[in-house]
Amino acid sequence: MNALDLDTVLLSRDRDCLEILDQTLLPGTVRVLRLSKLEDIWEAIRTLRVRGAPAIGVCAAYALALEASRSRAEDAECFLRDLRTAKDYLATSRPTAVNLFWALERMEGAVKELDTVDGIRAKLLQESEDIHDEDIRVCRKIGEYGLELVQPGWGLLTHCNAGPLATSRYGTAQGPFLL
Numbered sequence: 001m002n003a004l005d006l007d008t009v010l011l012s013r014d015r016d017c018l019e020i021l022d023q024t025l026l027p028g029t030v031r032v033l034r035l036s037k038l039e040d041i042w043e044a045i046r047t048l049r050v051r052g053a054p055a056i057g058v059c060a061a062y063a064l065a066l067e068a069s070r071s072r073a074e075d076a077e078c079f080l081r082d083l084r085t086a087k088d089y090l091a092t093s094r095p096t097a098v099n100l101f102w103a104l105e106r107m108e109g110a111v112k113e114l115d116t117v118d119g120i121r122a123k124l125l126q127e128s129e130d131i132h133d134e135d136i137r138v139c140r141k142i143g144e145y146g147l148e149l150v151q152p153g154w155g156l157l158t159h160c161n162a163g164p165l166a167t168s169r170y171g172t173a174q175g176p177f178l179l
Contacts (some may be wrong), residue, residue, distance in 0.1 A: 002087075007021070008020070009055050011060065018034070018059065020032065024047065024048060038089065053098060056103075060090050061128035064107045065124040069121060071083070071121075076115045090104060099129065105129075111124060
């Protein structure tokens with residue numbers, strides 16, 4: 001199986017759960033977890049089932065979008081309060097994970113000026129997908145740039161294992177190897 005054939009984190013096609021590659025079982029077992037409860041997503045981040053800063057950020061963004069789709073709040077003020085509670089809870093899963101906080105803040109910032117529940121839900125879903133797509137694009141660009149620097153006959157050595165498992169695809173340090 002090619003590393004680029006797997007997504008470490010993605011929203012399911014039916015948008016009712018997150019599909020997460022359980023990295024605690026690698027390399028012996030490849031298992032994709034289908035997580036729909038915020039508590040289960042929190043646990044996956046906390047226990048390193050999802051690892052790598054970019055993958056954690058993508059996971060957190062999708063988690064908020066998924067949680068928003070389940071909210072029963074009927075007015076925007078209550079809805080945003082519930083969103084903030086979910087955001088604060090997810091932030092406790094990995095207190096040192098920079099991309100976790102970055103994604104949570106970005107998601108909250110994307111909807112702070114909106115005033116309808118449906119508008120907020122739609123924007124959260126779009127923003128989570130944008131974060132995922134941006135990670136793929138950025139990693140690809142890093143890999144392309146790195147590959148331009150490599151001369152024929154050079155060996156490649158990385159001290160970082162930030163490959164496709166740590167990101168949405170390609171990786172950062174391993175990008176040139178995979179393009």
